[in-house]
Amino acid sequence: xxxxxxxxxxxxxxxxxxxxxxxxxxxxxxxxxxxxxxxxxxxxxxxxxxxxxxxxxxxxxxxxxxxxxxxxxxxxxxxxxxxxxxxxxxxxxxxxxxxxxxxxxxxxxxxxxxxxxxxxxxxxxxxxxxxxxxxxxxxxxxxxxxxxxxxxxxxxxxxxxxxxxxxxxxxxxxxxxxxxxxxxxxxxxxxxxxxxxxxxxxxxxxxxxxxxxxxxxxxxxxx
Numbered sequence: 001x002x003x004x005x006x007x008x009x010x011x012x013x014x015x016x017x018x019x020x021x022x023x024x025x026x027x028x029x030x031x032x033x034x035x036x037x038x039x040x041x042x043x044x045x046x047x048x049x050x051x052x053x054x055x056x057x058x059x060x061x062x063x064x065x066x067x068x069x070x071x072x073x074x075x076x077x078x079x080x081x082x083x084x085x086x087x088x089x090x091x092x093x094x095x096x097x098x099x100x101x102x103x104x105x106x107x108x109x110x111x112x113x114x115x116x117x118x119x120x121x122x123x124x125x126x127x128x129x130x131x132x133x134x135x136x137x138x139x140x141x142x143x144x145x146x147x148x149x150x151x152x153x154x155x156x157x158x159x160x161x162x163x164x165x166x167x168x169x170x171x172x173x174x175x176x177x178x179x180x181x182x183x184x185x186x187x188x189x190x191x192x193x194x195x196x197x198x199x200x201x202x203x204x205x206x207x208x209x210x211x212x213x214x215x216x217x218x219x220x221x222x223x
Contacts, residue, residue: 040075041065042099044084044091044113046106046170055202061105061127074100084113091116103127108169130171142175147183153223154188162196162221164210170202196221 007015018024043065045052053059069076077099084091085104091113094102104114104126111133117124118134129137153161163180166173177197184190195217198210214220 038075038098038100039073040077040099041069042077042079042094042102044079044094044102044104044107046085046108046167048080048083051203054204057128057202058105065103085111087112089113095120095122101125104129106170106172107133109171109174128170128172130175133171139172142172143179143182146176146179147187150180150183150188154190156223158223159190160196160219160221161190161223162198162214163192164198164200164207164214166200166202168199168201173202 043062045062046055046058053062066076079094083089084094085107087108087110089112091111094113094117101123102117102125104111104124106128107114107126109130111129114124114126114129114134124135126133126135126137128139130139150161161184163177165177168174180197181192184192196214198213200206200210
């Protein structure tokens, strides 16, 4: 295998010839045990619900992970057998030696699996998690993003602005709704009637149904 131990050229040649003759392939599991690395990255999706990978955010996150894994010459294992992003799931199965590290995509608020890995010093990171979650997490500035979105609409002349929130389990969705109310009332001096805030789920169908409700309203929003 080209390791650090010196081998006589004659022996190396005979071994490689026999390997070709037998069409030998190294056992990946055995090598991972010997080297202490599987060269595999685990990925935990937001949920195991149907069509979760049709979400534009999840699709782009997954694409970026695959691209980087290819650069690193690592494989990817998708944990889709159970929802490891839920608060009820401890996630001990992530520690069974199949992967070297884990990436969580949009974990639910209070996801236990991240704390399980954190307590055991197992490497992981998370995308779109929240402040206070353990480990390294990558997210966006929801406050500034919401402010810019509202300012854009206000500059266009809109005053009746509605908000379709994301999944109720999502820290990002919770943060965006909070800063929407804060910016609308505190910064722009605009009202936020209860009927202008609808609960979505980051899915096309929930967005469609929420938009239909808003468009049927007697005093419907303009944006």
